[in-house]
Amino acid sequence: MLLETKHLFPWPHLELLLSLSLLGIYSDVVTDHAYPADELMPLTCRGRVRGLEPSRGDVDDALGKFSLTLIDTLDTLALLNKTAEFEEAVRRVVTDVRLDNDIVVSVFETNIRVLGGLLGGHSMAVMLKESGRMVWYQDELLHMAKDLGLRLLPAFNTSSGLPYPRVNLRFGVRGPETRTGTETDTCTACAGTIILEFAALSRFTGDPTFEAHARRALDFLWEKRQRNSNLVGTTINIHSGEWVRRDSGVGAGIDSYYEYLMKAYILLGDEQFLQRFNTHYASIMKYISQPPLLLDVHIHKPLLPARTWMDSLLAFFPGLQVLKGDIRPAIETHEMLYQVTKKHNFLPEAFTTDFRVHWAQHPLRPEFAESTYFLYKATRDPYYLEVGRTILENLNRFARVPCGFAAMKDVRTGSHEDRMDSFFLAEMFKYLFLLFAEEEDLPFNVEDYIFTTEAHLLPLSLSTASNSQAAKLFVYFKSIKYFMANNPEHLELLRRMGVSLIHLKDGRVQLVQHATQAVSAVAAEDGMRFMQEMMELSSQQQKEQLPPRAVQIVSHPFFGRVVLTAGPAQFGMDLYKSSSGVRGFVTVAEPYNGCSVLSNGEIVAGRIALLQRGQCMFAEKARHIQKAGAIGGIVIDDNEGSSSDTAPLFQMAGDGRNTDDVTLPLLFLFYKEGNILLEALKEYREVEVLLSDKARDRGEMLSETEPRHEYEKMLIFEEGGTPEEEDCSTEEKDHTSPASSEPVDQSQVTTQEQTTDDSVVGQESVQPAEGLGSYDPVDVGEEPAVDGDYSSQSVDSLMADWQEDLEAFKQMEKDEL
Incomplete structure (x- = not known):
């Protein structure tokens, strides 16, 4: 549990510290220091008012004299359960904020920060009202959101449907009084990061105009992608659709375009968005991803790098990969970013491939904290709590000033800038709080919401606001991996959707949907979407x-x-968290399926039990052998011929109940691998195995068995030089860094060969932690197994095969070098 892992830290309740810090900064923002200005200037303890301070160029386009930080912070206050402060903030916004100012603002920034902030605040206010609080609220924030949406709409009056980058809140984009409307270019993210807020506004208000404009812009960007590489450029002409900048990456200028394609699918249920995202994602992983790096390329020549440095905005991408379900590259890139952070205390605005500073500023961007939160949520690895603590410590140590947190002007010198962007409270505090918070600390279930790119909370129930999209799709994302074919509630849910199960002989379950058998048309549509998600997940598992x-x-x-x-x-x-693994002699459980109390419990005690798959759930088998005193278990597949060479590995699922009572390790072997172990047991009777996260060095194996036999000494002499020359030590496993684990050989049977070469093949890039529970493929339960005879293949022939494997391995190693 998170509560237990927190005790690794100097303080047990970091979320409380964050909560108190937020109240202090919120007080700075809403008191005379800043309010009603758009931003807090933390060094001089005053508010930043556009026109009164020296211009900062495009950065000031986010400021519209509409109390930006206050609006951007609304749902953060609600999430931290600061109901009184939230209610006060809503009253201030409703009473004091004007949106008809004669001022030119960024369409992109105003959409994600102000419109998103109003919609997120409205969602929180509705939630509180439904629970009996804030009963006075009458959708005032929603009315303001619609007013603002109407003021942004003139920017979309182009032949392409791509919005102008700026709009005058009072006069629009046409005419001399607007002081805008002459621009011809916009960034891809600026035009492609509208759909969540505009669609939410349409569905909250019932006015489809906003969603239609956002969709048109996305459609145009998709049509203008480079058809060979399926990549988009960074800057596009809003009239002609020509790419002005043809470099392509996942950082500044493009980042949230990809994010919103995926999240639009989750929120709105339109599969077109998912198809587009998947097409782009495949190209990103083919051309831009050079694990653990993400380097820009040219859209027309994607094999040519466009630059040798990365910008800090790409730090959001591991979090998006988590949402996609592609955990391993997310871990690798996140670890690279963490190494940069540890070197400079913060992510520089841009940095080189060897982690040197390219642009030294750091405006307290939240993207790295965002990815840290999503990776912890996906893996539950306390390593990411340690990363979060590092972020928090660096903020308090280097950025905390008397009136808030100040942006870093130069991460090398630690100098500050009199700047605290609104996204610091909207995103950074929100993600860090969620990272450390217990479930009981949260006033509502965040799984019922989706985060916008500014971390504003939009309810997934919006997907039901359109008759054409009835399913809460993200619920399926959450629930599919826990789906179990023997769970009555799950079966009843499927029945209502017209989905039936067919149990196959090999233990798998086939799903079939008959729409006519659903209880309603809406349920039938839900069933179709469930089936599509299952097919997508199945395909992904085969690749994973x-x-x-x-x-x-x-x-x-x-x-x-x-x-x-x-x-x-x-x-x-979790064997990854065990430095030594579990070592013991194996014995076959009786009954072999392990589905009842063992009759040979006295023999199994203190040993590792061998079990056959089938007839009951994995967790039930584990409980029976644990009760008999076993120190571990190995489940062997009953599907004759199955092998890890041809079938993807999966994690054995629980039984739908709490499995905290199971404390021994349980591993799964396919039939072919399990048969090797059974044959060895038949021939030698006493077979000792080590269950671990990766193979141990063979010299280390022998060093633990004293005294050595002459045969063992001879074996070391023949394969590793003289006994004196043999180095039997292994590098101590580092449990704090995913980068430290050497990859486990994926082959079905591997001969371990010790070398004196210190180099490691294939270790140029940061490696993910092998022990992370990064992805939980579906296991739908088990079917009755048919007992069969073990293969009669002799150990001599197996040894011959292993020798061939050894020679092949040596040759492959030479080829790699």
């Missing part, structure tokens, strides 16, 4: 390489040379 665990045979005559690729369980001991 789950970090495997290892079953290493360490007894005579194997001595650690045989390593079997195993799949982990979603419950029980």
Whole structure:
């Protein structure tokens, strides 16, 4: 639990510290220091009013004399359960803020910060009103949001549908009084980051105009993508659609365009958005992603890099990959960003591939904290709590000033800038609080909302506001991985949607939908979407390489040379967190399926039990062998011929109940790998194995068995030089960094060969933690197994195969070098 991992830190309740800090800064913002100005100037303790302070160029386009920071912070106050402060802030906004100012503002920034802030505040106010608080609220924030939306609409009056980058809040874009409307170019993100706020406004108000304009802009950008590379440029002409800047990446100028394609699908349910995102994503991973780096390329020549540095805005991308379900590259890129952060205390605005500063500023951007939160949410690895603590410590140590937090003018010198952008309270505080908060600390379930690019909260229930989109799709994202074919509630849900199950002989479950059998047309549509999500997830699982665990045979005559690729369980001991693994002799459980109390419990006690898949849930098997005193378990697939060579690994699911009582490790072997272990047991009777997150060095295996036999000494001499020359030590495992783990060999049977070369093949890039529970493929339960005879393949023939594998491995190693 998070509560337990917090105790690793100097203080146990970081979310309380954040809450108190927010109240202090909020007080600065709404008191005479800043209010009603748009931003707080934390060094001089006064508000920034546009026109009264020296111009900062385009940065000032976010300021519209509409109390920007106050509006941007509304739903943060609600999330931190500061109901009184939230209610006071809403009253101030409703009473004091004017939106008809004669001022030119950025369409993009005003949309994500002000319109998004009003809609997020409205969502929170409605939630509180429904719970009996803020009963006075009569949709005032929503009325202001519609007023602002209407003031932004003139910017979309172009032949392409792409908005002008700026608009005058009072006069629009046409005429001399507007002082704008002459621009010809806009960034891809500026035009493509409108759909969430505009669609939410349409669905809250029932006026489809806003959503229609946002969709038209997205459609135009999609049509203008480079058709060969399927990438988009950074800047586009809003009239002709020609790309002005043809460099393409995932950072500044493009970033949130990709984010909003994915999130528009989640919020609105339109599969067209998902298809477009997937097309772009495949090209990003093909051309831009050079793990762990993300480097810009040319859209027409995507194999040519456009620059050798990265900007800090791309730090959001690991969080988007989590949403996509592509965890491994997310871990790699996030770890790279963390290394840059540790080197400079903050992410510089731009940095080189060798982590040197390119642009030294850091305006307290929240994207790295955002990805940290989503990775922790996906993996529950306390490592990301440590990352969050580093972020928080650096903020308090280097950026905290008497009147708030000041942006870093130069991360190398630690000098400050008199600037605290509104996104600091809207995003940074929100994501850090969510990272450390317990579930009971939250006043509502954040899973019922989607975060905009400014971290404003829009309710997923908006997807039901249109008759054509009836499903709350994100609920399916959350629930599919927990779907279990023996759960009555899940089965009833499927029945109502017209979905039936067919149990296959190999233990899998096939889903079939008959729309005519659904209880209603809406339920039938939900069923179709559920089926589509399952197909998408199944396809993704087949492509996903789950970090495997290892079953290493360490007894005579194997001595650690045989390593079997195993799949982990979603419950029980996490072998990644065990430096030594679990070592013991194996024995076959009776009954072999492990679905009842063991009859040979006295033999299983103190050993690792072998079990056959089928007839009951994995967690039930684990409980039976644990009750008998086993120290671990290995489940062997009953589907004859299955192998990790041809079938994707999966995590064994629980039984829908709390599995905290299961404390032993449980691993899964496919039939082919399991048969190797069973054959060894038949021939040698006493077989000792090591269950671990990765194979241990063979010399280390032998060093733990004293005294050594002459045969063992001879084996070391023949394969590693003289006994004196043999280095049997292994590098101590670092449990704090995902970058520290060496990758487990993915082959079905691996011969471990110790070398004196310090280089490691394939280790140029940051490696993810093999032990992270980064992705939970579906396991829908198990079917009755048919007992069968073990293969009669001899150990001699297996040893011959292993020797061939060794030679192939050596040759592959030479080729790589």
